[in-house]
Amino acid sequence: MTVDQMSTVADRLRSTARTGPTRTAEGPRSSMTARRHRAFYMFVSPWIVGFLLLTIVPMAYALWLSFTTFDGISPNWHYVGLGNYRELMNDSVTWDSLGRAGLFAVVSVPLSIIAGLGLAVLVNRPVKARGLFRTLLYLPAVVPPVGAGIAFKNLFDQNAGATNGVLTFLGFDAVGWLADPYARYVLVMTVLWGAGNIMIISLAGLQDVPRELHEAARIDGAGSWRTFRSITVPLLSPVLLFQTVTGVIASVQTVMPMLLAPLSTTGGITTVPQSNYTYMIHVFAQYFALGRYGYASALLWVLFVLILIATGLIFRFTSGVVFYNVDPEAKK
Amino acid sequence: MRPHAGAPLSRRRFLTLSAAGAATGAAALSGCALQVSNGAGGGSGETITMMVKADDITPELVRQALKDTGVSIKRVDYDITKLIAMLTSGNPPDLVRGVGAVDAAYFAARDVMQELDGYFAGSRVLRVEDLDPVNDLWRYDGTTQGKGPRYGMAKDFSQDSMYWYNTTAFDEKAVDYPPELDPVTYEEWLETAQRLVQRSKGQTRVFGGTYNGLYKATLLSTLTASAGGSLFSDDFSRIDFTTPEARKALAWYVDYCKLKVGASLVLPDPNGWDGPTFQAGRLAMCNSGYWMGGMIATDGKLAKVSRLAPTPVFEGGPRISACQGGTGLWMPRKAKNKDAAWRVFEWFFGEAPAKARAAGGWGIPTLTSLRPLMPAQDDQQKRVLKVQENELEHFSVVAFSPYTTGDSFEALFNQTAPAAMKGEISVDTLAGRLNSVINEQLKRGKEQVG
Numbered sequence: 001m002t003v004d005q006m007s008t009v010a011d012r013l014r015s016t017a018r019t020g021p022t023r024t025a026e027g028p029r030s031s032m033t034a035r036r037h038r039a040f041y042m043f044v045s046p047w048i049v050g051f052l053l054l055t056i057v058p059m060a061y062a063l064w065l066s067f068t069t070f071d072g073i074s075p076n077w078h079y080v081g082l083g084n085y086r087e088l089m090n091d092s093v094t095w096d097s098l099g100r101a102g103l104f105a106v107v108s109v110p111l112s113i114i115a116g117l118g119l120a121v122l123v124n125r126p127v128k129a130r131g132l133f134r135t136l137l138y139l140p141a142v143v144p145p146v147g148a149g150i151a152f153k154n155l156f157d158q159n160a161g162a163t164n165g166v167l168t169f170l171g172f173d174a175v176g177w178l179a180d181p182y183a184r185y186v187l188v189m190t191v192l193w194g195a196g197n198i199m200i201i202s203l204a205g206l207q208d209v210p211r212e213l214h215e216a217a218r219i220d221g222a223g224s225w226r227t228f229r230s231i232t233v234p235l236l237s238p239v240l241l242f243q244t245v246t247g248v249i250a251s252v253q254t255v256m257p258m259l260l261a262p263l264s265t266t267g268g269i270t271t272v273p274q275s276n277y278t279y280m281i282h283v284f285a286q287y288f289a290l291g292r293y294g295y296a297s298a299l300l301w302v303l304f305v306l307i308l309i310a311t312g313l314i315f316r317f318t319s320g321v322v323f324y325n326v327d328p329e330a331k332k
Numbered sequence: 333m334r335p336h337a338g339a340p341l342s343r344r345r346f347l348t349l350s351a352a353g354a355a356t357g358a359a360a361l362s363g364c365a366l367q368v369s370n371g372a373g374g375g376s377g378e379t380i381t382m383m384v385k386a387d388d389i390t391p392e393l394v395r396q397a398l399k400d401t402g403v404s405i406k407r408v409d410y411d412i413t414k415l416i417a418m419l420t421s422g423n424p425p426d427l428v429r430g431v432g433a434v435d436a437a438y439f440a441a442r443d444v445m446q447e448l449d450g451y452f453a454g455s456r457v458l459r460v461e462d463l464d465p466v467n468d469l470w471r472y473d474g475t476t477q478g479k480g481p482r483y484g485m486a487k488d489f490s491q492d493s494m495y496w497y498n499t500t501a502f503d504e505k506a507v508d509y510p511p512e513l514d515p516v517t518y519e520e521w522l523e524t525a526q527r528l529v530q531r532s533k534g535q536t537r538v539f540g541g542t543y544n545g546l547y548k549a550t551l552l553s554t555l556t557a558s559a560g561g562s563l564f565s566d567d568f569s570r571i572d573f574t575t576p577e578a579r580k581a582l583a584w585y586v587d588y589c590k591l592k593v594g595a596s597l598v599l600p601d602p603n604g605w606d607g608p609t610f611q612a613g614r615l616a617m618c619n620s621g622y623w624m625g626g627m628i629a630t631d632g633k634l635a636k637v638s639r640l641a642p643t644p645v646f647e648g649g650p651r652i653s654a655c656q657g658g659t660g661l662w663m664p665r666k667a668k669n670k671d672a673a674w675r676v677f678e679w680f681f682g683e684a685p686a687k688a689r690a691a692g693g694w695g696i697p698t699l700t701s702l703r704p705l706m707p708a709q710d711d712q713q714k715r716v717l718k719v720q721e722n723e724l725e726h727f728s729v730v731a732f733s734p735y736t737t738g739d740s741f742e743a744l745f746n747q748t749a750p751a752a753m754k755g756e757i758s759v760d761t762l763a764g765r766l767n768s769v770i771n772e773q774l775k776r777g778k779e780q781v782g
Contacts (some may be wrong), residue, residue, distance in 0.1 A: 074418070076781065
C-alpha cells in the first residue's frame with residue numbers, strides 16, 4: 001500500500017468516526033450500546049444500592065434524628081428543630097472535645113506520616129533481610145486493636161508495666177501513664193505503633209520515583225538529604241497529600257485506641273481519661289451512655305461538615321506544593 | 333418521554349431504580365429483623381429468645397432447659413443498642429437480662445416491661461412469700477423503685493458495699509483485722525487502707541483497698557443513705573449533692589480517690605476489676621460482696637487468707653447494706669411468647685439452674701428456700717456464711733431514679749469528678765457541677781417519660 005492509499009483509508013476512517021454509523025448499522029450498534037450500558041449499571045448497582053442503603057439512608061435518618069429528642073426507647077420524644085444544634089454551640093464539653101480531637105490530629109498525623117515515610121526510606125534501601133524488616137514493621141498494623149490495647153495497657157501499667165520497670169531501674173519514679181495527663185502520650189504512641197500502614201503506601205510511592213532523577217541529581221553534586229528534599233519529597237507529594245487527608249479524617253474519627261489503650265476499667269466509654277476525651281468519644285458517650293440519639297446525631301452532622309471544610313482547606317493550601325507527574329486537570 | 337425497552341438506562345432512571353431497590357432492601361432487612369421470636373403460644377415445644385450474656389445461659393443450660401421444660405432457647409448476646417432496636421421495631425426478645433438496681437425503674441417507667449404479678453400469683457415454683465427482699469429491686473409503682481408490681485427477678489445477689497480483706501496484708505503491717513460482725517466506719521476504713529498500702533518509687537506493691545461500688549450511681553446513693561440522707565428528691569426527678577449527707581458521701585469518695593489507696597479514675601487498674609489484683613495478693617481490702625467468694629473458693633491459698641467484712645457505716649448514720657446489682661431477667665411487654673418465657677423464667681429462677689447457682693457460692697439465692705444450699709462445708713465457707721447471714725439483717729433497697737440510666741450517671745460523674753480527685757476543684761464546687769449536669773439529664777428523662 002502506498003502512502004497515498006494509506007492516507008485515503010485514514011481519511012475515510014476519520015470521516016466515519018465523525019459522522020457515526022450508517023443507517024443500516026444503527027440497529028445492532030444501538031442494541032450493543034444498550035447492552036453495554038446495562039452491563040455497566042448491573043456491575044455498579046450492588047455498590048450503588050449498598051451506598052444508598054448503608055450510607056445515604058442512615059445519613060438521612062441521622063439528619064432527621066438530629067432534629068428530635070429521640071432516645072431510642074422513651075415514648076415522648078419530639079421534634080425540636082435546630083434545638084440540638086443550638087445546644088451544641090453552647091456546650092463547652094463539645095468544644096473542648098473538638099479541640100482535643102484537633103490537637104490529636106495536628107500531632108498524630110504529621111508524626112505518623114514522618115514515621116511511616118522514615119521507615120519506608122529505610123526499608124527501601126538495599127539491606128540484608130529487607131523483606132523480613134518490611135514484614136516486621138508492617139506487622140503491628142495488622143494486629144487486632146483489642147490485642148494492641150491489651151499490650152499497651154500491660155506495657156504502661158503504673159505498677160507492673162515494663163515501661164515503669166525500666167524507669168525505676170534507672171532510678172526514676174514510676175509514671176501513671178494510663179491516667180491524666182499522660183494518657184494522651186500513650187494514645188499517640190498507640191497510633192505511631194500502627195505506622196506500618198503509612199510505611200507500605202510510602203514505600204510504593206518511593207519505588208515509583210524514577211531512578212534516573214536521583215542519578216542526575218547525584219551527578220549534579222546533590223547529597224542524600226538534598227536529593228530526598230528536592231526530588232523524593234516533591235514526587236511523593238501526592239502520596240503525602242493522600243495520607244494527610246485520610247489521616248486527618250481517620251484521626252478525628254478515632255475511637256478504638258481511646259477506648260482500648262488507656263482504658264482504666266471495664267466501664268468502657270465512661271472511663272476514658274479527660275485528656276483523651278475527644279469529639280468522637282463525646283459522640284459515642286451521647287449515643288450509648290446518655291441515650292441522646294438526637295443530640296449525638298447533630299454532633300455527627302457537624303463533624304461531617306467540619307471534615308468537608310478541613311479537607312477543602314487542605315487541598316487549597318497544598319495546591320501549590322503538590323507535584324503531579326500527570327496533570328490531574330489535563331482531561332478537563 | 334418514557335424510555336423504551338432495550339434503550340440505555342439514563343443516569344436518572346438508574347439512580348431512581350437504585351433508590352427503589354435500596355428501599356425494598358431496607359424493607360426486606362426490616363422484615364428479617366421481625367423474625368426473632370416464633371410468635372406462637374406458650375408451653376412445651378416452643379422456642380423463646382433470651383437476650384443474655386454467654387455466661388448466663390450456656391449451651392449446656394439450653395439443652396437442660398429443653399429437657400426440663402420442653403422449651404427451646406435461642407440466645408442473643410446482650411447488647412443495649414440491639415435491645416433498643418428490637419424493642420422499637422416491636423419484636424423484643426422474650427426474656428432480657430437486666431441489672432435490677434439501675435434498669436428496673438428506667439424500663440418500667442417507659443412502659444416496655446411486662447408486669448409479672450399475675451404470673452407470680454399462679455406459680456408454684458416462684459411463690460411470692462419465698463421471694464427474698466432483694467427482688468423488690470424489680471418492683472416499681474410509677475414513682476418509686478421497691479414498691480408496686482413486679483417486673484423481673486434477680487438470679488442471685490450480694491450486698492455490694494461489703495468488702496473482702498486479705499489477712500496477710502494486715503499481718504505484714506501489724507494492723508488489727510476488722511471486727512467480724514460489727515461494721516467499721518468509712519473513715520476508719522480509709523485510715524486502715526492508708527496504713528496497709530505499700531508503695532515504692534511511685535509504684536504500689538500492695539493497694540490498701542478499693543471502694544468503687546458497682547456503679548457510681550449506686551455507690552453514691554448507698555453512701556448517702558449510710559450518711560442518713562437521700563441523693564434524690566422524693567419524686568426522683570432531681571439530685572442534690574449539696575445536702576450534708578450527700579456532700580459527706582461525695583467528700584469521702586473524693587478523699588478515697590485523692591489518697592490513691594486503691595483503683596479509681598485517677599489510678600486505673602489495667603485488669604479492669606479488682607479480682608485479679610486481690611487474687612495476686614496485691615490488694616488488702618476489696619469492695620465486693622459475697623459473690624466474690626465463688627472466685628476465692630477456687631484458689632485454696634487465697635481462700636485461707638480471705639475474710640468477708642460487713643459494710644462500713646458513717647459515724648452516727650444508719651447501718652445500710654444494699655444490693656447494688658440484683659442482675660436478673662425481665663419480660664418485655666410486647667414479647668411474643670410470654671407463657672413459654674414464663675416457664676423458662678420459673679425454671680431459671682427456681683429449679684435446677686437456681687439450685688446450682690446457690691450451691692456455687694457466686695451469690696446469695698433470691699429464693700429464701702434455697703439458702704440452705706449455700707456452701708458451708710469448710711471453715712472458711714462457714715465463717716463467710718456467718719458474716720453474710722448477719723449482714724442480711726441490714727439489707728435494704730436504695731431506690732434509683734427512673735429518669736436516667738446507671739451508665740448516664742456514670743458518664744456524667746466520670747466527666748466531672750476527676751478535677752476534684754486531682755485537687756483542682758473543691759468538693760463543694762464538684763457538688764454544684766454534678767447537680768447541674770445530672771439534673772439536666774434527669775430533666776430530659778422526665779420530659780421523655782411524660
